[in-house]
Amino acid sequence: MKRSLPVALSAAAVVVVAGAWLASRRLAEGSVATAAPSAAAASASASAAVASAPPAEPHVRQSERGFDILSPVYTIDRIYRSMMGPQSMQHIPMKSDGASNDQELVWVTGLKATMVAPDGQTPMPPEYMCHVNVDIDPLAHEKSYGHPLNISGRLFTLSQGQIDVALPKGFGIPIRSDQVVDITTQVLNLNTHSDPFGVRHHVEMSALRDSAAKQPMKPLFMAGVYGLALLKGEHGHFGKEKPSHEGTGCMMGKAASDGSYVDPQGKEFTGHWIVKPGREVNRTDVTTMMNLPFDTTIHYIAVHLHPFAESLTLIDRTTGETVYSAKTRQLEGKIGLAHVDSFSSEEGVKVYKDHEYELESVYENTTGEDQDSMAVMLLYLHDKQFTRTPVATQPAAAPSSSSSAK
Template sequence: MKFRLFLLFVFVAAPLIAAEQKQVLSNVYPIVKKYKSMEGPSGAQTIYLGDRAAPELLWLTAIKTEVVGANGKTLMSPELMCHMNVDIDPARHKALFNLKRYPAARLMTISQGMRVKGGGFEARLPDGFAFPIASNEPLYVMTQVLNHNIEHPKHLNVRHRVTFEFVRDLDLKERPIALFNIGVSGTVQMANNPMALSSMSSSDHAGASCLIGVRASNAAGMSNDYVDPHGRHLTGHWVVPPGKQVNTSDVTWFMSLPYDSRLHYAAVHLHPFAESLTLHDATTGTDIFKAQAKNPKDRIGLDRVDSFVNVTGVPMYKDHKYELVSIYFNPTKQNADSMASMFLALDDPEFAAPTTAELIARGTIVTAGSALVLRTSAGDLGAMLHYSPTSLQFAKLAAAFRNAEATVTDSTIRFTAKVTAPELEREPGEHVAGAISLCRGTDEVSVVIVTRPSPDLDGRCTVFAQIGPGADVVRAIADAGSGKLLRAEIFGSSELNDMQLAPAKKIAAK
């Protein structure tokens, strides 16, 4: 028998300061008919908890959402709630916190059944624990509503009011214990799966997604299909026929625990007619947490779903096998849709709090699909970055170009920083209008915006981006013959689409 010793020092927070709040309103969602789970109106937003231009460490302690009227104030029926998801950008989060592993994209889900007194639904971490978030990293907020019961809704317009609670690291005398996020989902094998249960040996499938099922129709086009390590095609959103259904899924491969840890919080996402969802340690044969669900008697929905909150924490081991066991009972004569997920928060023994300087330096990470925003004295311009060694090199040098003065010619706008940089790697790319290039000198590096084709630069500089929105800003600088690059920032391409860029403005001619 294997024995392991956990040295646990539990810090129970008694904050001297109140948590700060950031509130976000979704778009208005018109409810014009009945909608099953995952079928109702939905939307997505990109937010930052703090000032992305002044990076700092924040500690996220709670997320709450309420269904409100179009005015953003009037509380509406909680039965219209479907879910609210909060995602992070894994590559950006990994870089900002210098992690050895990629974190899960889904930070948290709040769904019907996670009700709190006073209205609304929330995920609240235990005292003394929090998710570390940088003020310069985006959070992606996705909201959806449903309508199981109102037969003919009239003039029913609702929205989500989402509230984030957090504290600034700079305001704390003692830090909370950092948690990291992992999501696990129950699954069933597709009925037409060539790797279905009957084709496998018992040693390969014991206790793992034993149910052969059909994907729910309202899951179409959604990202809840998976291929497990055995090559089996699975769905995380399946049909429950009338009667009782028990499904056991191996979620060890979902979790991929990087190290032994302790579970302190779990949020549970179930659909109507669910009875329970259990996180089971198949190695020891013990249940870690069983969430009970309460269904209303006179309508379709979920009145309550248990969450797991534990300051001491329950040990979880990277070499154990874990399962999710869901139980549904469908009392109707028709098929129902279902899913069964848990969103886990475990303590992170490898977490090292970054300094402000480190957050600034790491905030310019470049990933595939990254976008560049140049904040200038004439307004903002956006550009799509090429995923290349030159883009990565520019990201490391970006801070050096703060407040750089423009040198304007009839074909280029040049911003120069007095730094020494390694030799640039020559890459394909023509200096056409709108190209952004990096040029290296003896003791300086320049960012060059091409306003007219400049083939003479092809052998000396390397193109690493192409201007998108903000061409009028380039014209304003070119017309004035002067300008200043205030700072350069790097975002995901989806953020650039949602971003309000400062419009072009006239600046004094040189």
């Protein structure tokens, strides 16, 4: 299926939201499974937990620090490639428990997720996490303020290698307490062959009510940039009729899943492509994706990559300087990512509306088979246009599943 841009590309473990683009889609992903003795041992322990597990219903508990969420129990009974495992969505009202007309400003400041057994407490390996996505209906949110906002539908994505986000002290994403957020969770299994067992996500979303803030909070908005492979077109410079700087655009590639995107110039791209055995370096012009409304500063960067990725680098093409480069660490003896770097700074790093930017991904496929790949940076930028006073509004309805990125 071909779709026109601008859109928000989203995926496995990650959903990419490009600037203020609001639409989203799912990309199916693939990977190769291998046996892992340590994971099998964890599976046996989890199987025992299933036998004595409490009911599998999801659970949400609100506190002064935010929200504590347990997903439904998911059964792992086979190899589940990325975006192929069981999943669900939970609607979380942001208002205070028992409040009927709650319209206070709330600052979302972080997200953490761990994998646990069905009892909700026994730790399970993080390799069973495909992703956790947190979304909000951007149109309803913007309507509640009565003027345009620099906000997309995605607040956070956690995935393998990065299972927590903590925004710098004093920073947050502002939303209204009469809004509803969607929490989407999905499991993954690339390595374990065993009897069926249960796992679930334990998600902690940190949120601070404005009335409880000890000092004024600084607003952030998120813009997503992502690597692309060119499927059809004269050159691989996304969203541009002709490249305005020298150097290659994103490479010609083969899609790893159904679906592609067409930019305004008619070029066809995929954000989920095949990496052949060996080393691959791919560069994508992401200036159009960033769509900066003004000069500003980046205060947090989350990164999504697939197994066999080595690094992801954001480059200011105008100055030639590196804005940020993230490195990875692979799981030992298994397919997967043990760690992906992230960036956090109260001071921030400057980016400019009139500069051009490029994303460079490096993969080293050490197997003899094709592997799938993605390359995403989620940039949390200072919103200098945010105003604190919204217009009066009725409580928002829950976002529909069709409008949420998965």
